[in-house]
Amino acid sequence: MNIKKILSKKIHKSMIKIGIPKKYDPVLRSCKKKKLGHYQVNGVISAAIYLKINPNTLATKVVKSLNIKNIISKIKISKLGYINLFIKNQWLSNQANLLITSKKLGLTTKILSENIVIDYSSPNIAKEMHVGHLRSTIIGDSIVRILSFVGHNVIKSNHIGDWGTHFGMLIAFLKLKKKEKMNLLLSDIEKLYKKAQKKYIEDINFAKKSKIYVVKLQQKDISCLKIWKKIVDITMNYNYQLYNKLNIKLTRHDTMGESTYNDMLSSIIIDLKKKGIAINNNGAVVVPIKGMKNIKGELMAVIIRKKDGAYLYATTDIACIKSRYEKFKADRIIYYVDSRQNQYLKQIFQIVKQAKYIPANIKLEHHMFGMILNKNNKPFKTREGSNIKLNNLIKESIIKAKNIIIKKNPFIEKKALEKLSHIIGIGAIKYADLSKNRINNYIFNWDKMLSFNGNTSLYIQYAYVRAKSLLKKSNINLTKFLNLEISFITHYEFNLVVLFLDFEEIIFKIVEKGTPHILCNWLYKLTVLFTSFYENCNILNLKDDMLKISRLKIVFLTSLFLKKGLYLLGIKTTKKI
DSSP states (O other): OOHHHHHHHHHHHHHHHTTOOTTOOOOEEEOSSTTTOSEEEOHHHHHHHHHTOOHHHHHHHHHHTOOOTTTEEEEEEOTTSOEEEEEOHHHHHHHHHHHHHOTTTTOOOOOOOOEEEEEOOOOBTTSOOBGGGHHHHHHHHHHHHHHHHHTOEEEEEBOOBOOSHHHHHHHHHHHHTTOTTSOOOHHHHHHHHHHHHHHHHHOHHHHHHHHHHHHHHHTTOHHHHHHHHHHHHHHHHHHHHHHHHTTOOOOGGGBOOGGGGGGGHHHHHHHHHHTTSSEEETTEEEEEEEEEEOTTSOEEEEEEEOTTSOBOHHHHHHHHHHHHHHHHOOSEEEEOOOGGGHHHHHHHHHHHHHTTSSOTTOEEEEOOOOOEEOTTSSBOBOTTSSBOBHHHHHHHHHHHHHHHHHHHOTTOOHHHHHHHHHHHHHHHHHHHHHTSOTTSOEEOOHHHHTOSSSSSHHHHHHHHHHHHHHHHHHTOOGGGGTTSOOOOOSHHHHHHHHHHTTHHHHHHHHHHHOOTHHHHHHHHHHHHHHHHHHHHSOOTTOSOHHHHHHHHHHHHHHHHHHHHHHHHTTOOOOSOO
């Protein structure tokens, strides 16, 4: 349920009833100081200014016409016109009991299920994934989980770079060195690619041969296709292993590379020219972009076919959107690509809409993100200045997690240590990224991300371990006490259960904006409140059995929210640390 939505609706109805214009929203906020109330209504003040009425007088009228006695135990009106609401214990207890049996932890809002395509990860072929691929991969994965959780039909799309000039270079170089039939690792291919790239720049004849192989590949030459497939398979088999390590929901089924749309490109050019959207320009085909100008003030244009007849990324991306609508009947297409691609994607979206390849109501969204930086605010790289391999980052995180576990539990069994260090290490990397607002850059810090304190995955995972330990030690079947009213003896219990009711609002904010850091902040707040409850409220040693069961129900609900919240972030939990 969404407590704020329920209260806002009732308060807004009351505001209209006493003559406040409909445009004025109640503006309901959670109170930071619970002594003042659990929720505060701020919207009456702006309405009072408009109506030229004393805010306190208007707020009093709103309260008198309110009918929320079943939810609210007390209402206070400040001199300035703020309305402070206190939640009723019995109502809160009933909601908590409903949460225990709820399939989706209180999500009651019915949605119209949409077909949503999520474009994320998108590694290059013939290269190992590096730290620059991390944000797109894990943010996209979290959004896939959250959108699926609320009931949308999500189509995962790993738009890999498996076509283009670089394949011509690689095929030419492999044939030159007679290595096309050898068993190669991805690291071997990456080294060969760098050598091929160097030769392409320095050797005109090799460059010509590379271009010939690009054409042959486009014409589906059997020999070229065989080498191309081998390179793609080696790269993606390696990447699927990384996805598995990172607990990312991407498989072969979700891989839709640039090559998927190759057969559409010539017809896209013909169609755009026919519609007067694309024009010839010095032998190339370009699309002028209305309303977009460069630094010189000139109208910008996107090249969709070069003079030599080669297609570009733009051509493929236009075809890709067209295909996604036609094949998946997409209602919404979301790109998790870094902020440097923002202008480019705006241009592509404009071309697609101008060409009417998708209906006007289809939403095309670029959920951009910032960069990962080192402590000196520079791009996070190795000491030599090269990109950090993602696999190396994962290995280092697991080693660091292992050291932390051994310090805490020196006698842990080897098998348990391996499993636990993987869960904690991977969780630390993912949460450190997901807990930051995606539009901002952030500084990578091992010490902070692997701390038992603060806004970290380890802090939240440890709270989950505590909750599960309490439930196990109690040895009580809580399903037998579903109707038992929860007692709120202290503010620790009350504040924790009130926070449960914000879960739906948090989830639907992320559905709209694609910002998983909101969920991280909520989980951190939940963990802080649970830790205070755990440290200040006696549970297992209580002589009052009913109070013990009441508190265990709160512990149980906390464990459900922590587990589900971490799952939606793609982070695993553990019962022991």
